[in-house]
Each structure stands twice: as C-alpha cells, then as structure tokens.
Amino acid sequence: MSTDAPALRRPLSTRKPWRLSVIAFYALMVVLTIPFLFPAWWMVTSSFKPLSQVLEFPPTLLPRTFTLDAYVAVFEQPFVQQYFNSMYIAVLVTIGTLVISSMAGYAFARISFPGVNVLFLLILVGLMLPVEVTIIPLFQLFNGVGLTNTHWPLIIMPMFGASAVMGTFVMRQFFLGIPKELEDAGFIDGLSRFGTFRRIALPLARPSLAAVAILSFLSSWNSFLEPLVFLSSKTNFTLPLALTQYTDATGVPIWNVQQAAATLTVLPVLLVFIFAQRHFVQGLSQSGIKG
Amino acid sequence: MTAPFGPALAAGDATRVPRAGRPRKRSGARRAEVRTGLLMVSPAILGAIVFVIYPLMMLVWYSLQEWRPLAGGPVFTGLDNYVRLVNDPSLRESLTATAIFSVGLVTLNIALALVLAVLLNQKMRGTTVFRTIFFSPVVVSLVAWTLVWTFLLQNNGGINGFLSVIGIDGVNWLREPGWAMASVIVVQVFKGVGLNMILLLAALQEVPEELVEAGRLDGAGRIRIFRSITLPLISPTLLLVSIVTIIGSLQVFAQIRVMTDGGPANSTNVLANYLYQTAFEVKEFGYGSAVGVVLFALVLLLTLVQWTARKKWVHDEH
Numbered sequence: 042m043s044t045d046a047p048a049l050r051r052p053l054s055t056r057k058p059w060r061l062s063v064i065a066f067y068a069l070m071v072v073l074t075i076p077f078l079f080p081a082w083w084m085v086t087s088s089f090k091p092l093s094q095v096l097e098f099p100p101t102l103l104p105r106t107f108t109l110d111a112y113v114a115v116f117e118q119p120f121v122q123q124y125f126n127s128m129y130i131a132v133l134v135t136i137g138t139l140v141i142s143s144m145a146g147y148a149f150a151r152i153s154f155p156g157v158n159v160l161f162l163l164i165l166v167g168l169m170l171p172v173e174v175t176i177i178p179l180f181q182l183f184n185g186v187g188l189t190n191t192h193w194p195l196i197i198m199p200m201f202g203a204s205a206v207m208g209t210f211v212m213r214q215f216f217l218g219i220p221k222e223l224e225d226a227g228f229i230d231g232l233s234r235f236g237t238f239r240r241i242a243l244p245l246a247r248p249s250l251a252a253v254a255i256l257s258f259l260s261s262w263n264s265f266l267e268p269l270v271f272l273s274s275k276t277n278f279t280l281p282l283a284l285t286q287y288t289d290a291t292g293v294p295i296w297n298v299q300q301a302a303a304t305l306t307v308l309p310v311l312l313v314f315i316f317a318q319r320h321f322v323q324g325l326s327q328s329g330i331k332g
Numbered sequence: 333m334t335a336p337f338g339p340a341l342a343a344g345d346a347t348r349v350p351r352a353g354r355p356r357k358r359s360g361a362r363r364a365e366v367r368t369g370l371l372m373v374s375p376a377i378l379g380a381i382v383f384v385i386y387p388l389m390m391l392v393w394y395s396l397q398e399w400r401p402l403a404g405g406p407v408f409t410g411l412d413n414y415v416r417l418v419n420d421p422s423l424r425e426s427l428t429a430t431a432i433f434s435v436g437l438v439t440l441n442i443a444l445a446l447v448l449a450v451l452l453n454q455k456m457r458g459t460t461v462f463r464t465i466f467f468s469p470v471v472v473s474l475v476a477w478t479l480v481w482t483f484l485l486q487n488n489g490g491i492n493g494f495l496s497v498i499g500i501d502g503v504n505w506l507r508e509p510g511w512a513m514a515s516v517i518v519v520q521v522f523k524g525v526g527l528n529m530i531l532l533l534a535a536l537q538e539v540p541e542e543l544v545e546a547g548r549l550d551g552a553g554r555i556r557i558f559r560s561i562t563l564p565l566i567s568p569t570l571l572l573v574s575i576v577t578i579i580g581s582l583q584v585f586a587q588i589r590v591m592t593d594g595g596p597a598n599s600t601n602v603l604a605n606y607l608y609q610t611a612f613e614v615k616e617f618g619y620g621s622a623v624g625v626v627l628f629a630l631v632l633l634l635t636l637v638q639w640t641a642r643k644k645w646v647h648d649e650h
Contacts, residue, residue, distance in 0.1 A: 078465060303473075
C-alpha cells in the first residue's frame, strides 16, 4: 500500500461541499435524533396532561389542558424521601468507591507485595461478574444478618464490590501510565509511600477519579435489581423502584403521574450531563463500562 | 495514554502485573512498603472476597440443593437441579429469548453506532450537538427511559396514535411475541448506542488521513475507501465493542421486567428475568441458583472469547 501521499502536498479535502449534500446531511441528522429526543418530549408533555388525555386519539404534541395534577399526585407519595434515598446512597457509594479504588489501584500499579497476582485475579473475576448472577447468595448474605429492607446492601455492596472493582481497574490503568520519576521527587523529600500516593499521584489522577465517580454514581442511581430484591417498604425505595409503583389498584400505570415522576428523576442528571458532557463522554468512553 | 476500551476490554493484558523497578532498599523499608501495599488493597480485596468470590461459591453450592424458602430446605440433592434444567421447557425458551435478544441487540446497536459515528466524523458544524443528543440516553435513568417507551408502545399509546394519523394500523407492540422482542431490542439500542458510537468515533479519528487520501488518488470512491481502508482499520474496535455489547446484553433485566416481564408467552423471558422469577417470585433458591450458574457460564465463555480476541488483536496491531 502506498503511504507516501504526503509528498504530493495536496490539501486534504479539495472538494467543496455541495450545497444539497449539506442539506441532506442535516436533514438525515435531524431525522436520526427523533428516537433520542421524542421520548423526552413525550415524557415531559404527558406529565402536564390530565390522565383523561394521555392516551387520547389523535395524540397531541402539547397538552390541550395544562395541569399540574400529576405533580401534585407525585408528591402525595413519599417521593421526596425516595429522592433523598437515591441521592444519599449514590453519594456514599461514590465517595466510598473513590477512596477504596484509588488506594487499591495505586498499590496494584506501583507496589510489589507477595500475592499481588493472585489478589489482582480476584479483582478481575469481580470485573466480569454481573450482579444478576449472584443475587440469590447476596440476598441470603444480607438476610442472614438482618439487613434486608435497609439501605445497607445498596451502599456496602457496590462500595466494596462491583463499583470498587471497576474503579480499582480504571485507577490502576491510570497509575501505570504516570512516570515513576514524578514520584521519586516525593521520596527524596522524605515522603512515605502512602504520602507519595496522597500528595503526588492522587492529584494527577483527577480525570480518572472523575470517570470513576461518574460511573459509580450512575450505576447506583440507576440500579434496579438490588432495590427490587432488598427493599420492601415504600419509604425505603429508591427512585427507579419507586417509578414502577405509580399504578392503580389493578396494576395499570397511572401514566401522567408516572411520567411526572420520571421527569423529576431524569432532569437533574440530564442537566448535569449537558453542562459537563465532555467529562461524561470522555470518562465513560475511557473506561468503557456501561452505566 | 488510556486504552480506548476500558477495563472489560483492556482486561486481556491485565495479567501482566508490573514489578516496581526500583533499586532494592533496606529490608526495613521494604517491609514497610509491603505493609503499605497490603493495607491499601485490603478494603477492595476484602470486598471482592465477600461480595464476589463468596457469593459465587455459594451460588454453586445452592445450585446443588432443593431449597424453597417458604416450603423447606435446603436439602442437598446433588445434580437434580441440573437434570431438571435440561428438561425445563422454560429454560429452553429463556435461552432462545436470550440468544435472539443478544444477537438482535448487538447487530442493530453496532450497525447504528457505526452509521452515527461515520456521520459525526464528517467535518460539519454542529456535530457536537448531535453527539450530545445521541449520547444522552446513556446517562438517563434506565427505568425512566424504559417506562417512557412502555408508555409510547401501549396499544392505544403515542406511537400507534401517530401511526394511525398517517393511516397505518399499528400492532399491539408489547403483547405480540415477535413485536415484543423487537420493541425491547430497539428501545435498548437507542438507550446504549451512544456509548459504542463514541468508541467507534474515536477509532475513526485514528484512521490516518494520508491513507484515505492515497485511496482517493488511486481513484477509489467513498464507499470503496470505507470498505477497503477504513473498515479494516477500525475492525479491532468493532470486534471488541461487539463482544462487550453481547456480554452486557446477557445482564439485561430492568428493561424486560418493566416492559414485558418476559411475556407474551415467555417470548422475551431472558435468563436474568427467568432467574429473578424463579428465585424471588416462585421462591426457589436452589433451582434459581442453577439458572444463575448457567448465566455465569455464558458470561465466562464470552469473557474468555473477549480476552483471546483482545490478545490476538493487540499482537496484530504491532
């Protein structure tokens, strides 16, 4: 294959974009955004419709009658409590994961100690194992110590288990990549190994820490199976579980109320994402794990 | 530089644990260093043992028992649960549903991700805005996303409403076997395609422009250039992204539970949902654990494929 093209010193794209192709490009892009944007539009507008109009025919893009009834109904439920539950659990999981995984990631990358390979293998097994597989023994484990229908499993499990394992891996990859010479300055200044980690390595790791924080926050905020299995009383519910509970006595969803609750759930994360989207995109793609 | 594929993908080279290449220190300092290292990994290791290794071992142990928490047990029954699995029509349906879901999801997801990545790789204004839009469902709550689509896909819901406005009689999407599976797949594709799009876009941007230009000088058209130059260059990423997507698809639970709960007629009852139903609705912990072992075997198999593929591709790149 000839790769000596640069010798010709041609400008890379010589063709002027054709007007029609520009229009076609944007038309295609706009059509492609529909399945990504329309659900959000439908969710928000339906939340302002009265229940009698959410499934009416022909469908309306805007509420014919604008009402806040659905939102009032949402707050008649322990929604604020559930919001708080989701929030504080996700924050604790995130902080715990950052602490545990940055230490472990650093030690695996930098310190040689006996058994390091075997211990790292444990992390790799954890990396691969989805919680769906082990949910029965995990339930039994927490049931045995009387911690079902509490938030403990939702906090401890990811903080020490799945999120920590993912974080350890991401942090280790990062610490492997920073030059040892940077740390030698710390040793010369008389810092201990841990001091070097705290003062020199950790501050450098901010982008990877951000990625781990985003991933562990999102995975806690969105988790569904664990709250479904562990929680039984409404005031203990987290948001994803609570969202599925806006139904009438026969189990049919009360659509407008459900969509109102969904809107309130989605909005804060979406706003943060829009303002910090570069970090999200980089963080998530660097680590490649789905939230 | 960070590997473009994260932990799951990079795991192939993970067995190489670096030696601290520092000059040998006095044994006192060395001992302190070892102690620090062990202390720093101990919370994560303890966590991995308690919440990963121990449950995995217990899963296998439970799978050898007859255990219905409401009725009695556990009683050790050897391989009885596995014999039952082999003859269980629901498990067969579940494996079929899992296979259809995984293959459908990975095919559609990768195809769409590739199209979007190629479009976003054009030098056009506003691609950042479009990228943000396509990526946004990735960060949106899974249950909220699924609920909105469930609402849209009701028989008298929004989609059928708009379809009949233009004169098309829609089907009852979530209540007819083939359509229910198609709906579940498509909804999940839109949810997650943004992540693969980003990974493929990164790979596309690594394709050297000189090669594309060389192809153009040789008189190749756009499609020819894409097929003969771009595609082979991004195929390692394509392969690895596909495997990760398949592994992820084995864990699908909330979507199924919320949209169809495995119905109609078990047509969307993927393994994770079958496991949940068996263990927490029918309350059979022993048999549910056996289903868990099957799920684990599948994940393990695909992970090994992924690691092998990763190793092979990494070597081919050099």
